[in-house]
Amino acid sequence: MIRLRLKNNPFQNRTSLQTRLFLTFFPLLIVILGCFLIYVNSYVIPPLREKTINERLMTATQVSDQLEEYIDVQNQLSQRILSNKNLFESLNFGPNSPIQGLQRVRLLKDMMFQALGPSLDIQDMGIYSLEGTLVSSYFGTSVPSSLKPVVEDERYETELNESSFILHADEPGTLDFIRPIMDVDGKVFGYLNIRLDYAYLQKVVDAVVGSRVYVVDSENRTIVKSAGAAGEANEEYKRPLPSDRGIYTDSSRNYIAYQQSEPSGWTTVIVTSKESVLGSVNSVRNVSILLIVSLTLFSFVYVYVFARNFVVPIRKLRGQIMRMNYSNLILRTDGKLHNNDLQLLNEAFGELLERLQTSIEREKLAVHEEAMARNTALQAQIAPHFIHNALYLISIAAQEGKNEAVSDMCKQLSESLRYIVSSPYKHASIREEIEHTKRYLSLVERNYEDDLDWEIEMDPSADDIQLPRLVIQPFVENCIEHAFENTAPPWKIHINIKLFNGLWAIEISDNGKGIDRAKIKEIVNKIQESDHGIQELKNSSLGIGNMGIINTVNRLKLMYKNRLFFNVFNNADSGTTIQIIASLKRDFY
Structure with missing residues (x-):
């Protein structure tokens, strides 16, 4: 006797085929996405982070080079003035009449004019006597009337006696380039003072976007700072640095890039928050995470739809079989099946039911x-x-x-x-x-x-x-x-x-x-x-x-x-x- 026994729930307490298909693809999907995430974090993010950090260091170097170039230009200007043979004669004088004094001032002004040429990137220029008294100035509006405090300052004695120059900030917002007027025999006749264009310095440091810029001298005094830098430079930025150039993080996890200039003795310090430095890196990481999450969700949906489309014909076939009884053994074929194996399975069930119907009759x-x-x-x-x-x-x-x-x-x-x-x-x-x-x-x-x-x-x-x-x-x-x-x-x-x-x-x-x-x-x-x-x-x-x-x-x-x-x-x-x-x-x- 042939008996057809169909239980109401043959898959109770079992995992469905759709779930099994989903769980089969799920580990592979996780492995692929995990590998992609590891690749991004290991081979994309670190180089990008290092490149971004190095860009901060390069910015500090560029600012320092621009300031150093500006100082070098003033040094060349002073050299042109000192190369004038009449300069020493004009300063080597004794008591004279007012007319002679006016002629000497006019002569010194001509020397400064010839040295400056058509371009003017300074505020003013002055020539001082050996005692530090102003003899002549180019404009006469910006330079100090006396350099006696600087000349008598022991800190500058060496530089002023060795044909070198010093950079002196008399008051906030001013900066002077001072050097001795010395002949080949080392005899000092007076001093040359070039008041630098502070607006130019400010423009250089303000050109750095998204960071605070400080320029400090060898004594850790702030020379110039960017508009967004409030107060003086932090003491932590003035600490003894291990090298002339480098980058580190402070206690607030800000990135500190610094560059020391040997000619001027200045140190350019650029303070950038971690968020600003790693902003692009974080953007890449966030985009990568978003992309991975999107791919994961899309893959889940795709696997789910694929599993469902694969299982739906089988469920329909099972549903038809569940509704069969001795008086109804008709299997309705699904003409929409695109899977050849499922189509063959459907046809095989149909033939089986036909034979079963005959046997039951x-x-x-x-x-x-x-x-x-x-x-x-x-x-x-x-x-x-x-x-x-x-x-x-x-x-x-x-x-x-x-x-x-x-x-x-x-x-x-x-x-x-x-x-x-x-x-x-x-x-x-x-x-x-x-x-x-x-x-x-x-x-x-x-x-x-x-x-x-x-x-x-x-x-x-x-x-x-x-x-x-x-x-x-x-x-x-x-x-x-x-x-x-x-x-x-x-x-x-x-x-x-x-x-x-x-x-x-x-x-x-x-x-x-x-x-x-x-x-x-x-x-x-x-x-x-x-x-x-x-x-x-x-x-x-x-x-x-x-x-x-x-x-x-x-x-x-x-x-x-x-x-x-x-x-x-x-x-x-x-x-x-x-x-x-x-x-x-x-x-x-």
């Missing part, structure tokens, strides 16, 4: 024929027993000379035989079964006369309920043959048929002697072991009473299967009740 036909054969065989056992008892009753009436009764009993027997033999393979209604039972009781009543009292109550709505033939009469016959032995008349039989909520019930009661408990248990066990009558056909040792009960119940089981309930019990006062209940609904259990 054959099985159903075989089961039907088997059931009919069983029912016929069981019914064939009941019929001879009924005929034997009826003829026995007719013979008794004939011996007593009851000719009219014999005639009526023969008519009743004829009607009963017609009911038994006509369409034996077809089921009968309860109404037909009751009519047959009434004819049997009429036959029996002729013999027992007033000793037998019977009553039938039937719900009119139960008329059309289908039963196998000869179901009620064998139970009634069993009452008459066995229940009333050793029981004084009157003998009573009560048949009650009810229908309610899709259930029908037949109760057959008598007032006989009852059945022993052990006998009831034996009957119930025989019914449970009989397997719809197969065992009974093989075993002929059962008594006639037992055979009638078991035979009838087995024929009902052939028709109603597990929707049948049978019970037999002794009444509280006297007699026995046989109860048969069945459901008209196929999904009763």
Whole structure:
């Protein structure tokens, strides 16, 4: 026998195919994205960070070079003035008249004009005597009137006696380039002071965007600072530096790039916050993270959609299989399948179901024929027993000379035989079964006369309920043959048929002697072991009473299967009740 068993939830407590596909691709996806993230952090971010930091250092170098170039230009200017041979004669003078003094001033102005040329990148220029007194100035508005404090300052003694120059800040916002006027023999005649263009210095440091710029001298005094640099340079920026050029981070995690100038002794310090220095690096990192997250989400969605599209046809196929039953084995093919393997699987299932449908039809036909054969065989056992008892009753009436009764009993027997033999393979209604039972009781009543009292109550709505033939009469016959032995008349039989909520019930009661408990248990066990009558056909040792009960119940089981309930019990006062209940609904259990 071929049986198709489909569970409601065959994948319960199991991982679905879609989830398995997703979990299969998920580790690979994580590995690929992880490798990409490692590559970015290891091979892209560090070089970019180093390049960005080096750019800060290069900026400090550029600012320092621009300032150094500016100082060098002033040094060249001073050299041009000192190369004039008339300069020493003009400063080597004693007491003279005012006219001579004016001529000397005019001569010095001409020297300064010739040295400056057409371009002017300073504020003013002045020539001072050996005592530091101003002798002549180019404009006469910016230079100090005396250099005596500088000349007498011991800190500058060495530079002013060795034909070198010093850079001196007299007050905030001013810067002087001072050098001695010395001949080849090392004799000092006076001093040259060039007041530098502070606006130019400010322009150079302000050109650095996003950073604070400080220019400090060798004594850690601030020469110039950018517009965004509040206050003086931090003491930490003025600390002794390990080299002339470098970059480090301070206590506030700012990047400090510095460059020392050997000619001027100045140190250019550029202070940049970590966010500004690593802004581009962080942007690349953030873009990389955003890209990775976007790729991850996109990959998740893609894998999910791919897994779903792959599994949906299988789920549809499974759903169709789950909805199949013995009466519906049609598999609707999906013409939208693009996967060749799924298409072949779909076609294979279709062919399998076609063969299964053919096998089931054959099985159903075989089961039907088997059931009919069983029912016929069981019914064939009941019929001879009924005929034997009826003829026995007719013979008794004939011996007593009851000719009219014999005639009526023969008519009743004829009607009963017609009911038994006509369409034996077809089921009968309860109404037909009751009519047959009434004819049997009429036959029996002729013999027992007033000793037998019977009553039938039937719900009119139960008329059309289908039963196998000869179901009620064998139970009634069993009452008459066995229940009333050793029981004084009157003998009573009560048949009650009810229908309610899709259930029908037949109760057959008598007032006989009852059945022993052990006998009831034996009957119930025989019914449970009989397997719809197969065992009974093989075993002929059962008594006639037992055979009638078991035979009838087995024929009902052939028709109603597990929707049948049978019970037999002794009444509280006297007699026995046989109860048969069945459901008209196929999904009763």
